[in-house]
Amino acid sequence: MSSSQSLACACGRFNLLVQGDPITSVECHCDSCRAAGARLGKLPCARSMLGPQGGTRFVLYRKDRVRFTAGADQLREFRLSPGAGSRRVLASCCNTPVFLEFKGGHWLSLYAGxxxxxxxPLLEMRTMTGDLADASFLPDDVPNLRNQSVSFFAKLMKAWIAMGFRSPAIDVKGEIRA
Structure with a gap:
């Protein structure tokens, strides 16, 4: 396992610590990530969530390897719709995207910013390129997957097994509307 790394929001009021190696490092091109990136990118002082090709870069970590060390009271959630199963969480002090969490998930997709x-960490794959009208513009430096691959799900399963099949809850108070 590699060492710990401290990460922070743009203004420094929120900090977190990641321990060990990530599960994987991806760029997602799904409709939801692109829609959320466009909406949240309009918030005051917001960092762009979308990269040069319109995807969202994430580094996936097991929840038990992420620790909020300062400013957790700044975290606010955003859902694309009221009943959405996934939520994007930002540091409200400066609207820095922090993580994407899937309902019941045992990992956090931490925003590359x-x-x-x-x-x-180096990009390993692009996922959900099947949601793009034309994915031919994407570079071929890593696999460009129409969906998630078997190896992607195998990495998630391996992490879940290592966690003893736990999916810790992360409490976030408040919402951001965009």
């Missing part, structure tokens, strides 16, 4: 320049 949290990593200081030059420290972001």
């Amino acid at each position: 949290l990593w200081p320049d030059g420290t972001l």
Whole structure:
């Protein structure tokens, strides 16, 4: 296992610590990530969630390897619709995207913008490119998967087994509307 890394929001009021190696490092091109990125990108002082090709970069970590060390009271959730099973969580102090969480998930998809320049883990794959009208513009530097692959789900399953099949809850108070 690698060492710990401290990450922070743009203004520094919210901090977290990740321990060990990530599950994987991906760029998602699903309709939901692109829609959320467009909506949340309009918030005051917001960092863009969307990369040059319109995808959202995430580094996936087991929940038991992520610890909020300061400013957890700044976290607010955003859902694309009231009944949505996934939520995006931002640091409300500066509207920095922090993580995407799937209902019942044992991992957090941490937004790439949290990593200081030059420290972001290398991209391993692009997922959900099947949601794009035309994915031919994407570079071929990593696999461009129409959906998630068997290896993607195998990595998630391996992490869940290592966690003893637990899915810790993360309490977030308040919402952001965009």
